[in-house]
Amino acid sequence: MDFGLAGKRVLVVGASKNIGAAIAKCFATEGAFVTLIARDMHKLYDLVEEIGGVNSGHGFIAVDLLSPAEPSRISEIILNKFGHYDIVVHNLGGALGYKDPFGRVEDWESVWRFNVGVAIEMNKILIPPMLARGWGRVIHISSISAEHGEPLSHEGGAIPYAAAKAYLNAYVKGLGRECAKKNVIVTAIMPGVVLSEGKYWDRACREQPEYVADFISHNYSIGRFCRPDEIAPFAVFLASEQASFAAGSIIPIDGGRI
Numbered sequence: 692m693d694f695g696l697a698g699k700r701v702l703v704v705g706a707s708k709n710i711g712a713a714i715a716k717c718f719a720t721e722g723a724f725v726t727l728i729a730r731d732m733h734k735l736y737d738l739v740e741e742i743g744g745v746n747s748g749h750g751f752i753a754v755d756l757l758s759p760a761e762p763s764r765i766s767e768i769i770l771n772k773f774g775h776y777d778i779v780v781h782n783l784g785g786a787l788g789y790k791d792p793f794g795r796v797e798d799w800e801s802v803w804r805f806n807v808g809v810a811i812e813m814n815k816i817l818i819p820p821m822l823a824r825g826w827g828r829v830i831h832i833s834s835i836s837a838e839h840g841e842p843l844s845h846e847g848g849a850i851p852y853a854a855a856k857a858y859l860n861a862y863v864k865g866l867g868r869e870c871a872k873k874n875v876i877v878t879a880i881m882p883g884v885v886l887s888e889g890k891y892w893d894r895a896c897r898e899q900p901e902y903v904a905d906f907i908s909h910n911y912s913i914g915r916f917c918r919p920d921e922i923a924p925f926a927v928f929l930a931s932e933q934a935s936f937a938a939g940s941i942i943p944i945d946g947g948r949i
Contacts, residue, residue, distance in 0.1 A: 694931035697722030700774065701930070704756070704813065705782035707734035709887035710832060713919035714780055714926045716742055721927060724748035726773055728765065730755050756783060757801075762809045766816035775820045778828045778930045781810040784856070786849035799851045806855035807862060814866070818875060827875035828930040829866075832922075833859050835881045835945045856881075860941050867939025876938050878929045883945035886916040912947030 701718045705711045707729035715725050719742035727735050732753035739749050750773060756762050770776075784806040789798040810831060821827025836849075837856035860879060867877035884892055895903050907914060925944055928934055 699723045699777040701778040710919045711782040713923040717923035727751040762812040782832045786852040790849040792850045802851040821875045822873040829877045831879040833879040833881045871938035879941045881943045
């Protein structure tokens with residue numbers, strides 16, 4: 692199937708490793724020109740080199756998007772430097788270590804900003820040019836935690852994170868309806884546990900294999916965790932013309948989560 696992505700300009704936010712890196716590679720394979728954003732300059736440089744190098748039309752910006760007003764500033768810079776974007780993938784997110792359901796409101800706000808606020812701030816600048824051109828795709832990486840709540844902090848869960856992803860889903864649903872009027876399709880993917888380098892379950896697999904096996908047997912019908920490269924193709928599909936009727940869709944990719 693030809694996804695028609697050759698020559699499209701793609702921005703991947705949170706792109707230096709794991710799901711974000713897999714998504715960047717997948718788009719590059721389709722012939723798209725990819726711009727990567729994350730904090731780690733060295734990982735970004737290595738990834739751009741892996742997918743073809745800056746001379747192939749790819750680029751990157753190393754920045755901490757949690758700094759005040761930085762998402763707006765960077766969005767303006769990349770539009771001026773690289774031109775319009777056809778596709779934006781928001782992969783920024785995480786629990787930031789805040790797992791106490793009775794923690795400070797400021798901690799909840801930090802998690803919200805990391806998982807939702809940055810995307811909202813960037814979309815405010817990046818989506819209007821898509822609306823003006825009558826075509827665009829905006830894909831958010833949510834989490835199955837948005838539906839399950841993930842109350843078990845000892846199992847990697849975090850209620851502030853789950854609540855932020857639930858907010859993200861509502862935002863995607865509403866924004867998707869609004870933007871569909873101008874053929875800009877806003878969607879989200881809800882992965883189950885993705886085995887990501889350096890994250891909780893990655894460490895647990897090495898340090899507590901029996902515990903991990905028991906958790907999987909009670910929670911994932913497929914009998915294992917997901918790999919980043921199993922999420923990336925869905926982002927590519929949602930960015931394609933074939934997904935033109937997917938406005939506001941939120942797709943669970945959860946291995947038969949029980």
